[in-house]
Amino acid sequence: MTQATAEGAPDLSIIIISFNTREMTLACLRSVIGQTRETSHEIIVVDNDSHDGSAAAVAAAFPDITLFAEQTNHGFAGGNNLGVARSRGRHVLLLNPDTVVLDGAIDKLMAFARATPQAGIWGGRTIYGDGTLNRTCCYQRMSLWNVFCRATGLASLSGNHRLFSEAYGGWGMDSVRPVDIVTGCFLLIPRELWDRLGGFDPSYFMYGEEADLCMRAADRFGADPHFTPDAEIIHYGGASEPVRADKAVRLFKAKMTVIEHHFRGWRRPVGLALFRAIPLTRWLALSALAAVTRRERFRDGARVWGEIWTRRDEWSPPEGLPAPAHGARNGARNGA
Missing domain, CATH: 3.90.550.60 (Spore Coat Polysaccharide Biosynthesis Protein SpsA; Chain A)
Structure with a gap:
């Protein structure tokens, strides 16, 4: 070394x-x-x-x-x-x-x-x-x-x-x-x-x-x-968090936070609403495909997206939260 x-x-x-x-x-x-x-x-x-x-x-x-x-x-x-x-x-x-x-x-x-x-x-x-x-x-x-x-x-x-x-x-x-x-x-x-x-x-x-x-x-x-x-x-990717739905919940929470912090004005509520809809639209689309084709991969996908949607309180913040000021944050280097 x-x-x-x-x-x-x-x-x-x-x-x-x-x-x-x-x-x-x-x-x-x-x-x-x-x-x-x-x-x-x-x-x-x-x-x-x-x-x-x-x-x-x-x-x-x-x-x-x-x-x-x-x-x-x-x-x-x-x-x-x-x-x-x-x-x-x-x-x-x-x-x-x-x-x-x-x-x-x-x-x-x-x-x-x-x-x-x-x-x-x-x-x-x-x-x-x-x-x-x-x-x-x-x-x-x-x-x-x-x-x-x-x-x-x-x-x-x-x-x-x-x-x-x-x-x-x-x-x-x-x-x-x-x-x-x-x-x-x-x-x-x-x-x-x-x-x-x-x-x-x-x-x-x-x-x-x-x-x-x-x-x-x-x-x-x-x-x-x-x-x-x-x-x-x-x-390799994902080694510390292998459960697909759990990882997606964390990822969606992070993405929502990025939107809150970096989208300005009217773009923020619109961006949050659009992003919040993603798991619901995926769940509905995959459920429909699973019903029509009876393919297991569509059923599996629908189950995962359905779980993400039902857990939306974990990753979707309340409406109307203000974006924080982007200055140097006190304590940012001292851990979460």
Whole structure:
């Protein structure tokens, strides 16, 4: 492991939040250490009260890594805020525990950041374990148009083309380009900018926090997040929250919060209403298809969307809540 020199802080602090992902976390750490040779760095693992022995396994296998074995689940946002607050690096890399670093990806992402300092936030390419492209590494900011397209089914009918959805459909993620949002599974940011933003907004427990961060960075400080395909990692995805409906409930809550925070004027109530309708329309459509075709996949889909809709009180906030002020939030770096 390349560490900081005695004269100063490391170039990079790598923050990993673990929650019941013991074996994946260990594999991730092995890949970070084995593939990061040109960048002085420290590794900080924040374990969010795992019950699978993750913290003990990390401590035993990697005694030189800084480990915070928490007795509370701070969520992704709060865990990262805690880890960054205790870090020393001039840059911060947020890295999911269900990832594997390939072919010097962290060194390559740092080199990309040095070559494009105006970006302010940087991300790389993600693939699944079988080598196929994982498109979750970056996406477009939410807008009333793409929320409308998702609610009406236009996004699905277009194959999630970038003109109709948040996804960058139609692009092979094989070229350098500016993007709106870099996902938090592999996100590089200068520590100075992180501090100016107050870190992640603690309103977000899991999902949505990187969208809010990138949008605030762009709107307030002129950041222009950039993507490079040269820095590539495996990202398995969803390892800490495998139940489909539970994950969707968290995701919908996060998306509703993004709309509340970033849509202005009349767009906010319209956007909330459209997004709130998505599970209902999916449930009704899939139920009808299941009745006509009797196919099990439509029945399964209808059951999931029906559960999401019946649990709407968990993810749909009361009407008329004002959007919070987007200043530095007190306590934002101290956990959720």
